[in-house]
Amino acid sequence: VxxxxxxxxxxxxxxxxxxxxxxxxxxxxxxxxxxxxxxxxxxxxxxxxxxxxxxxSQHTLSTYFCHQFLQQLYTRIVTPQCVKLKRYKPFSNFVYGELLPGFVSDIMGYIQERGDATRIGSLQNFMDLGSGVGNTVFQAALEFGFRNSYGVEIMEHPSDMADAQLLEYLEKCKLYGLKENHVELFSRQSFFDNPVVKDRIDASDVLLCNNYAFDYDFNNRIVDMFKDLKPGTTIITLKPLVPYAFKITADELDKGSILGRLHVQKMVSKPGAVSWTNTPVYYYVNTVQED
Ligand SMILES: C[S@@+](CC[C@H](N)C(=O)[O-])C[C@H]1O[C@@H](n2cnc3c(N)ncnc32)[C@H](O)[C@@H]1O
The missing domain is CATH 1.10.287 (Helix Hairpins)
Structure with missing residues (x-):
């Protein structure tokens, strides 16, 4: 249709x-x-x-169409083997949970509305750090037209499903006659100590890090990894990167910490935004400022 x-x-x-x-x-x-x-x-x-x-026709894809497309992908590839997604160590950094498409649309829509400088139409690179089965990576490419959309995931089962979803995604794009933007998954790899991934992170316009289950030390390592981000980069997180009542120290400034350069907006989702609860969740839109 x-x-x-x-x-x-x-x-x-x-x-x-x-x-x-x-x-x-x-x-x-x-x-x-x-x-x-x-x-x-x-x-x-x-x-x-x-x-x-x-x-x-220059018509753009409707949100409804994009969500149907993603749902079909998920139902075909992930649903039949979704029990495998529960195989992680409880209360670890590898706990699995998903942001649902409506929530991702709301977040991206918000970034899009914030003003010309951060309009998604002019943005090129999206990356999901801990991308699970790759849902947000496909959504960024399909619905928001990011020229390059990357995901990095360490766990075996979500990585396998993400790779399979990517093949199906490419097939479906062909079937619908859609122009595919570049989608690349770094499967079974860590985002830490990974020079290729670090290059992609540094070139990102929008980074997503669903750090809801990440512990304190893990979050600190992520903050360290962000020290070379360019001004204007937006980082979406589910837990704050900047600790409450934070004041930057001379030592952190010397180490080039990003913490003093982040403009943070605390937001709240609609109900039904994530896979693990129906209750609204907080999320943080962190924007990198000039030095
Ligand atoms: C809560 S899930 C988020 C999935 C997806 N981003 C979403 O929001 O729908 C977090 C993911 O981060 C992955 N992860 C944890 N540590 C990682 C690391 N060092 N490198 C890559 N992925 C990691 C976990 O395996 C898990 O799949």
Whole structure:
């Protein structure tokens, strides 16, 4: 429907799709075949105008379409083996949990609205540190058009699923005739002491770090890793990077700590934003300032 001129899209969504779905639920085989044939005939008879529409249109993808796309990917690849995502050491830095697509859209939408300087349309590079099965990486590329979208994940099972989701993502982009932005996963790798990943981090415009379950020392190591970020970079975290009532010391300044250069906004999500609770969660939009 996304790739059809409006008149045809209306015909498909108001006539053919309802006939297709009601035939499935009522077990009406003839009705089902009829709906499929009607659809095929519509595409066949209008091939030239559909191609012209796809080529000429500059239309952007709707949020609904992007979320459906991501959901299909997830249902096909992750859902059948999701029990494996629970295989981590409890209360460790490797606890698994996901930000849901609606929440990621809200966060990115907020960054987009903040002003010209930080408009996502002009942003190039996104990276998720601890990217799990890669959901946010695909969403950044698909829905927000980041030219380069990276993920790094250390654990084996989420990495396997992320790699499989990437193959499916590329196939689906081809199927829908979508231009793919560059997506790259650093699977089964740590973001610490990883020079290639560090280069990508330093070039990022938006970094996501779901540090909800990370402990104090781990968060401090992450802060150290951010010392070369460029002004304007936005870091989204679920726990604060800058400790409460923080005052920078001369020692930290000498070490080039980023803490004194972060402008922090504490935000609260809508309910149902994350996979581990329905309760709203806090999140932090940290923006790197000039020295
Ligand atoms: C809470 S999950 C977040 C998944 C995804 N980013 C999301 O928000 O939907 C945190 C992930 O960080 C990963 N992780 C922890 N330490 C890591 C490290 N040193 N390098 C890469 N990934 C790491 C964990 O294995 C886990 O999958």
């Amino acid at each position: 996304v790739n059809l001129p409006q008149l045809l899209a209306v015909k498909v969504s108001s006539e053919i799709v309802p006939k297709f779905t009601s035939s499935i639920s009522s077990g009406d085989y003839t009705g089902l075949v009829d709906a499929i044939e009607q659809y095929n005939a519509l595409i066949r008879d209008n091939r030239a105008s559909i191609l012209a529409y796809v080529k000429s």
